[in-house]
Amino acid sequence: MTGGDLWTLYRTGLAVLTEGSLSGAGRLLGLSQPTVGRQVEALEAQLGRGRLFTRSQRGLLPTETMLAMRPHLETMASAAAAAARAGSGGSEELAGVVRITASEIVGGEVLPGLLASLRSAHRGLVFELSLSNRTEDMLRRDADIAVRMVQPAQKALVSRHIGKVALDLYAHESYARQYGLPQSVADLAGHALIGFDRATPFLNAAAQGLALDRNLFALRLDNDLAALAAVRAGFGIGPVQRPIAARDPALVKVLPGAVAFELEFWVVMHEDLKRTRRMRAVYDGLVEGLTRHVGQGKRG
Amino acid sequence: MTGGDLWTLYRTGLAVLTEGSLSGAGRLLGLSQPTVGRQVEALEAQLGRGRLFTRSQRGLLPTETMLAMRPHLETMASAAAAAARAGSGGSEELAGVVRITASEIVGGEVLPGLLASLRSAHRGLVFELSLSNRTEDMLRRDADIAVRMVQPAQKALVSRHIGKVALDLYAHESYARQYGLPQSVADLAGHALIGFDRATPFLNAAAQGLALDRNLFALRLDNDLAALAAVRAGFGIGPVQRPIAARDPALVKVLPGAVAFELEFWVVMHEDLKRTRRMRAVYDGLVEGLTRHVGQGKRG
DNA sequence: TATCTGCTATTCATTCTTGAATGACCGGCG
DNA sequence: CGCCGGTCATTCAAGAATGAATAGCAGATA
Numbered sequence: 326m327t328g329g330d331l332w333t334l335y336r337t338g339l340a341v342l343t344e345g346s347l348s349g350a351g352r353l354l355g356l357s358q359p360t361v362g363r364q365v366e367a368l369e370a371q372l373g374r375g376r377l378f379t380r381s382q383r384g385l386l387p388t389e390t391m392l393a394m395r396p397h398l399e400t401m402a403s404a405a406a407a408a409a410r411a412g413s414g415g416s417e418e419l420a421g422v423v424r425i426t427a428s429e430i431v432g433g434e435v436l437p438g439l440l441a442s443l444r445s446a447h448r449g450l451v452f453e454l455s456l457s458n459r460t461e462d463m464l465r466r467d468a469d470i471a472v473r474m475v476q477p478a479q480k481a482l483v484s485r486h487i488g489k490v491a492l493d494l495y496a497h498e499s500y501a502r503q504y505g506l507p508q509s510v511a512d513l514a515g516h517a518l519i520g521f522d523r524a525t526p527f528l529n530a531a532a533q534g535l536a537l538d539r540n541l542f543a544l545r546l547d548n549d550l551a552a553l554a555a556v557r558a559g560f561g562i563g564p565v566q567r568p569i570a571a572r573d574p575a576l577v578k579v580l581p582g583a584v585a586f587e588l589e590f591w592v593v594m595h596e597d598l599k600r601t602r603r604m605r606a607v608y609d610g611l612v613e614g615l616t617r618h619v620g621q622g623k624r625g
Numbered sequence: 626m627t628g629g630d631l632w633t634l635y636r637t638g639l640a641v642l643t644e645g646s647l648s649g650a651g652r653l654l655g656l657s658q659p660t661v662g663r664q665v666e667a668l669e670a671q672l673g674r675g676r677l678f679t680r681s682q683r684g685l686l687p688t689e690t691m692l693a694m695r696p697h698l699e700t701m702a703s704a705a706a707a708a709a710r711a712g713s714g715g716s717e718e719l720a721g722v723v724r725i726t727a728s729e730i731v732g733g734e735v736l737p738g739l740l741a742s743l744r745s746a747h748r749g750l751v752f753e754l755s756l757s758n759r760t761e762d763m764l765r766r767d768a769d770i771a772v773r774m775v776q777p778a779q780k781a782l783v784s785r786h787i788g789k790v791a792l793d794l795y796a797h798e799s800y801a802r803q804y805g806l807p808q809s810v811a812d813l814a815g816h817a818l819i820g821f822d823r824a825t826p827f828l829n830a831a832a833q834g835l836a837l838d839r840n841l842f843a844l845r846l847d848n849d850l851a852a853l854a855a856v857r858a859g860f861g862i863g864p865v866q867r868p869i870a871a872r873d874p875a876l877v878k879v880l881p882g883a884v885a886f887e888l889e890f891w892v893v894m895h896e897d898l899k900r901t902r903r904m905r906a907v908y909d910g911l912v913e914g915l916t917r918h919v920g921q922g923k924r925g
Numbered sequence: 926t927a928t929c930t931g932c933t934a935t936t937c938a939t940t941c942t943t944g945a946a947t948g949a950c951c952g953g954c955g
Numbered sequence: 956c957g958c959c960g961g962t963c964a965t966t967c968a969a970g971a972a973t974g975a976a977t978a979g980c981a982g983a984t985a
Binding site for chain 4: 347348359362381382383384
Binding site for chain 1: 945950
């Protein structure tokens, strides 16, 4: 009978829940299948509410009780990962892992340069990037620092408003040569528009300034970086952040001034991390670098 | 060398941090002191950043790195406790532990009656009460349900606005007989006022309606229930929530209408718990009972 | 100064957990 | 139909973590 160490049992319970089988959880945790099985039994015994999983030959299906525990166990896992990052580097030295979440565009186009210079200044820094357009839960510590498009509501977070970045429609000059450029918003209907498959901050912002029908787009992507690549490749016309477009002289602005939407930029960090030197350094570096980046859009 | 189960090591690390010694942590966890010592060593080895504690003959002092990990480990602990509560009762049955946080006054004067009727309806319910005036962190799952005086800002929480409760000054009739009652706000200076030692929601609210000097009070308490008891015992004049005063005919209102401040009532629960039946039942029960309670103040 | 209490570090026998191997079961596929 | 890949359950030997006991140290107390 496995003893009273509930935290271990929670960890394997969560692994079984996410993997769906004892064997899978074992592979994930580096344990054997019998061990995982015993620990699940032990967890069930500890809680005393009967089975947490319904066993089948094709895996384990969670019971209602287990599902009720799930969010808490996920919180534990996030906190454990955060603790590992916090402990991986001394808080004195400027070394260790920093996990950053940002949108795909920012992570692919803006951050690499910034992080490179941060790392050249502080060799011990190691970065993890989590790129997605949904805003991850900073309070659950899925990331240490976030670059956001919306102001954070929670007050356990320290945040810095960087500024606004304008989005304009751009096309590659090769496209412009071949097809010409629209002269009015109505002209857009005859062109190859590149848009987004599902709701994104871009689309939300765009919908305010312009009545954009999803069916208008000749290419719909759920990947912002690929969409940007499509614009650069001359496929068609799509929205690009002005500072990013400014770096590529082959990109020409389409209908300048006719469509204008803006994105806010925020850098967000959990209050607890303020005193950890490397977190602070990265935070400050991001604030400075993004401020510079946003500024480049002004004259672009 | 203790193996790779980090979660266990985190748990004992946190215990050592809070207890300040290996022996103390051992007592807390039900482990022996050598075991705790070995696990701390193992944790230090895993993180690879040198010692997490500076050993001394009088205990272990956390190092900066350990302090950086602390908030994450506490989050883990809170989540573990929440998971235990979630798993302690099936989510189907109306049984299991529900942890509620509220102010001292609400917990001492209002909740007992409400919880009693809830429990008579559902025998399997077990309640934990955490009474304090600081608002605990619901996002860290220190409690399942909170009765609050302020609107929650986080959107991961479901909340229900109950209404306002008026605070008035009251005195026991025995006090009134002996000393008489003030006829004006200026008269208050000559009376025995019961107030609060440190800033509380009451004092904050009071400070807005009336210029109250802390030095005016003849009895300062950091315990709201004791303050209420002092009013009931005839020590002097103090603020009492109207619905609570209404239940005791021996309490007489002082300077009716002259001083009037109000408290908001909110019931708050984490989004994740919405579908757990017993949480939902307690939440609904609290909403209903508190609404009734607040209503009693209206005609009081 | 001597004593007492609390702490950490170390040792060693014990206990407990673990993993490899095996058997059994189910579903998909040739 | 029979085989294969996947799963869980069970057994048993090996290994690892554990606890009791001991020694040593520092500070408080008389």
